[in-house]
Amino acid sequence: MKKSNLNRLEYFVAIAEEGTITAAAERMRISKAVVSKQLQLLEEELGATLVVRNSRHLNLTETGQSFYEAARASVAQAEEAYEMVKQGRAEPTGNLRITAPLDMGVTYVSPVVAEFRIAYPAVTIDLMLSDTRFDPVEARFDIAYRVGWLADSANIARKLADFQQIVVASPDLVEQLGRPEHPERLAAFPFVEHRALPNSLSWKFIKATGETCNVQMNPALRADVTPAIKAMAIEGAGISILPDFFAKREIENGTLIRLVPDWALPTGGIYAVYPPTQFRSAATKGFAEMFAKRLRSSLA
The missing domain is CATH 3.40.190.290 (D-Maltodextrin-Binding Protein; domain 2)
Incomplete structure (x- = not known):
């Protein structure tokens, strides 16, 4: 089954609400030719006429009106999901998985976990303390703290401090x-x-x-x-x-x-190790920044 093109739904909703190809193009900030072509492709894909064209205005057919109601809901839902993700990058939410060595975790990481959770109650934190070095990708950890020396890997590491x-x-x-x-x-x-x-x-x-x-x-x-x-x-x-x-x-x-x-x-190092992903959640970035500050203060 061929997947629908969400962009075409958005173009069609703009056409239905603006009444003309020109107005829809201005709203979408793209050319009239692109909007017109996408409408044509959408009708061909559906095998149905969605609008009746005249020299000044476009009128929805009965099928077009029904399709508009459904398309508008889909576009609105997609926009809501998009905004939710954008806001999630700004405000820490969701689940955060952290691992650290036992000694470091008890003394340094655990207090910051509590502090961060109080500051951001929408975040759920799963902390695993073990001297076993879990791979953050395989074990699905957002942050893995390491003490000592790092083995070569594709993971991303940030040195937080040195120790003797x-x-x-x-x-x-x-x-x-x-x-x-x-x-x-x-x-x-x-x-x-x-x-x-x-x-x-x-x-x-x-x-x-x-x-x-x-x-x-x-x-x-x-x-x-x-x-x-x-x-x-x-x-x-x-x-x-x-x-x-x-x-x-x-x-x-x-x-x-x-x-x-x-x-x-x-000399050894204290590191924060992350999976090799392009984007990190707001919770991951927020906790990492808070912990780095608290650690520097504790070791000073």
């Missing part, structure tokens, strides 16, 4: 085993390993002078989410390597101590 990886330990563990002055001594400490990280036991330390030191850690405990790793480090089960922003509070209150602060590990 730091070695931390509890005061009790440091008192028991001593405070190492050089990274090579870290191999003698029990290590809480993050299984989700690539090369999670091999670490390269760099000093400001350019000196480097490669260390193979001694795993005592393993976990696949950062909050669990931090909790075990706080209890003194071993040293761990954490993003600086995730250990900031514990270092400030003395729950954790930073080790070998004169040596740096590779």
Whole structure:
């Protein structure tokens, strides 16, 4: 079955309401020839005469009048849908799906989700927190927040901030085993390993002078989410390597101590990753902007 041409319906509605080809063309801001041709094609497509032409005016036939009533409703419905989408781009509405690592999601993303939902009650937000890196296209996420390093993909990524990886330990563990002055001594400490990280036991330390030191850690405990790793480090089960922003509070209150602060590990990034689409919803853009501002403020 051949699909109808919505543009021709719009031309016909203009002809019926304006009464002449000339007036309809002026209303549509196109040439008279185009309007006349589209009317001809519409009548041929329908196999029916819709208007009776005279030198000054066009009159609808009985069939044309019936068709006009139906066409007017269709055109109005299409215009309403068009405006709804345009307004939706300006005012956040609809469903928003977000994923983030557990630690970042609990500490940083969740409060902004609540704030955004209060500001825009027409938005429904689905937040999934996991250290598993879901592909935003396959899992149908609007935004996927990432901490660390990105694999090559067709997705669109925006870096929001940098972070440092730091070695931390509890005061009790440091008192028991001593405070190492050089990274090579870290191999003698029990290590809480993050299984989700690539090369999670091999670490390269760099000093400001350019000196480097490669260390193979001694795993005592393993976990696949950062909050669990931090909790075990706080209890003194071993040293761990954490993003600086995730250990900031514990270092400030003395729950954790930073080790070998004169040596740096590779810098990581915090990213917002989007599906490779040309347009993003107002909810997606609005939340992304709000979160980026809140994150910068929190990390300052």
